[in-house]
Amino acid sequence: MARTLYDKLWDAHVVHTEPDGAALLYIDRHLVHEVTSPQAFEGLKLAGRAPWRTASILATPDHNIPTADRDKGIVDPVSRTQVETLDANCAEFGLTEFGMADPRQGIVHVIGPEQGFTLPGTTLVCGDSHTSTHGAFGALAFGIGTSEVEHVLATQCLWQKKSKTMLVKVEGQLGKGVTAKDIALDVIGRIGTAGGTGYAVEFGGSAIRALPMEGRMTLCNMAIEAGARAGMVAVDEKTLAYVKATPRAPKGENWDKAEAWWRTLVSDAGAAFDAILEIQAEDIRPQVTWGTSPEMVVSVGDKVPDPNNAPNAVKKSDWERALHYMGLAANTPIAEIPVDKVFIGSCTNSRIEDLREAAKVARWATGAGRKVAGNVKLAMVVPGSGLVKAQAEAEGLHKDFLAAGFEWRDPGCSMCLAMNADRLERASAVPRPRTATSKAARGRVGVPTWSARPWPPPRRFMDISLM
């Protein structure tokens, strides 16, 4: 029978199925960071257990890590304790950890693929919702809670019910300056933040196949913002080439064996999906969110929507609350909104390819005699990992950013969740800080935030912040 990619990944990992359909799935890969693991490790120790298979685990601190003056250590004692606890747990159980001083340290979802820890055909979990990122490699990857982290540590398995499948098919050629993130935001704008609930989403079609691995990761990363359990892309030549260049890629005979299997990790012709969404690539325009949820999204040339035009009363009040929170007036052209802070980073867009694109814009600005605008209080670039940072510096990208007036920081989650010191102070006076970042959620960084889609930032949007 014709099977979807999800079916194949699922079938390959079932250890046992209960009569009610609950399946015990074997987990190949487990990424661990400092925030969601301490109670899991403690639970393990209290029960006198140990990790089932230490080689399946890669740990790194990312959420609480300072992105400046790292040699001074972590100032906030609560953050410091979390990071030290991870160090101690990894040392105690002999787990591979890229600690704060390791050049390979970075955001879990950046270092997994970079190291070749993320591989096609694997099940991969992490105590973090954006684990869906790794599905870009033809893997089944999803986020889990702390008690499940403990469960995977102890048993190498998880109980799961099979999801429904959705195919998001994007055919055609993306317009100039339209990126993977625009596809993600466009999809979310169409189906809503709960549109993917209960589904494992496969992204397919010629526009997806044309995306580099970085773009596919961005897309799968955002699948969770549509409520999906997991996002994934079928294996092709690009997947294989990317993996082959990583330090942990299988070698020699193993590579051949792996490659043969990985090449089968595509949905069979005629495989049935529970839902299909077809999008014409040419219809996708650069997107920017204006509100407090990733589904509050319009294209850069549009205006902030008017609640009076909302499709229903619930949406109307949602929009009104969002506008109030953001300090925006309905019908304001997006391009006329001043930006207060710019943050280039997070697991959505902080890989080398993203930085190359952003650096192009910075170069263009400097060439035109422009810099980060005076009204922008902070503009920072936070690479996704130490290796991304080193690569960017080898290519001289940091000079482009610095010349344009950006700060060039050390790797971590930074302002995305703002658990470290990179917090936005909410101004009591208007204008409120507005930030261009990858996430748009009420209060996530403590202030109104825009998901300025990104890279490269829409010319006109960037004009505003680089004037």
Add this chain to the structure above:
Amino acid sequence: MKPFTKHDGLVAPLDRANVDTDAIIPKQFLKSIKRSGFGPNAFDEWRYLDQGEPGKSNHDRPLNPDFVLNQARYQGASVLLARENFGCGSSREHAPWALEDYGFRVIIAPSFADIFFNNCFKNGILPIVLPAETVDRLFREAFVNEGYALTVDLAAQTIATPTGDRIAFDVDPERKNRLLNGLDDIGITLQFVDRIKAYETQRRQEAPWLFQ
């Protein structure tokens, strides 16, 4: 998880209704990276006269002499007698963690908040629902008789009073099985340990690169 079969313990009567999880463990303790060690801060606001903070030593804090758990006769209690809607409020699992760490293994009340009730089973605590009159009677006996203890037999689903009376109680069979055998979710999965190992052996052959 420790198995729960039979428990013989001193009773502490907490004569208040609607005790919420914030009373059981105040929110400032949730910043902790631990799930043990909450015992000294269980009922923190009632138990101490000053404000408790995570990381602050509890040894020299001023105790509230009026709080029932501070009375000499209830030291070492492991059976908590409570009133209706015990454990309401937030879903924090820190509440059963705190009670367990304090030493409670049985909580008897006329009713419990739902999530708290579930969380107790996950953490080796047996919550028992009894009719309000029966709970009333236990409160009276506990107040009158110093050293009042109960024997809870989970297999037989009975509580024995010091005078030899037996009170029957209900418990969900699946949960009873988990408690009796000390099975947590992980413990249950580990019943499949042979299958997991068999799968792993096969996977090691098919995808050896994942095991290097």
